[in-house]
Amino acid sequence: MNGKLTWKCTENCGACCKLSPEEREDAISVLSNKDQDLFISMVANDGWCKFYDKSRRKCSIYNERPSFCNVRNLVKLFNISKDDFDKFAIKCCKQHIKHIYGGRSMEMKRFIRGIGQNTCYNV
Ligand code: SF4
Ligand code: SF4
Numbered sequence: 001m002n003g004k005l006t007w008k009c010t011e012n013c014g015a016c017c018k019l020s021p022e023e024r025e026d027a028i029s030v031l032s033n034k035d036q037d038l039f040i041s042m043v044a045n046d047g048w049c050k051f052y053d054k055s056r057r058k059c060s061i062y063n064e065r066p067s068f069c070n071v072r073n074l075v076k077l078f079n080i081s082k083d084d085f086d087k088f089a090i091k092c093c094k095q096h097i098k099h100i101y102g103g104r105s106m107e108m109k110r111f112i113r114g115i116g117q118n119t120c121y122n123v
Pocket of ligand 2: 016017018052053058066069
């Protein structure tokens, strides 16, 4: 089954909320100066976003989160076509999840299940 996959965020993941600027240079480089400053101001000492609630694995300011936190805005930020959005977003999520939890983690399995992919560890 090789149908087009649709990106979907997985509940209780939060892997993209580890901001560690030294590892996110590509993402930071596409932001405006103002958003770069905002991004840096959000980084806690341990590299996680200070608005990430680790115990609940949720964003504590979800409805007011910066626009660059919204995965849908990757289209504009990285100048990709809407047709390429799902593929691009899935790749980004897999990279984050692999980095934070591991390529064979429960979080990766839940993400893969969520997007309706059978099995794929080709992150
Ligand atoms: S890495 Fe992807 S699946 Fe995980 S919280 Fe971020 S957007 Fe959602
Ligand atoms: S503001 Fe929310 S969504 Fe954005 S990085 Fe922080 S915890 Fe994650």
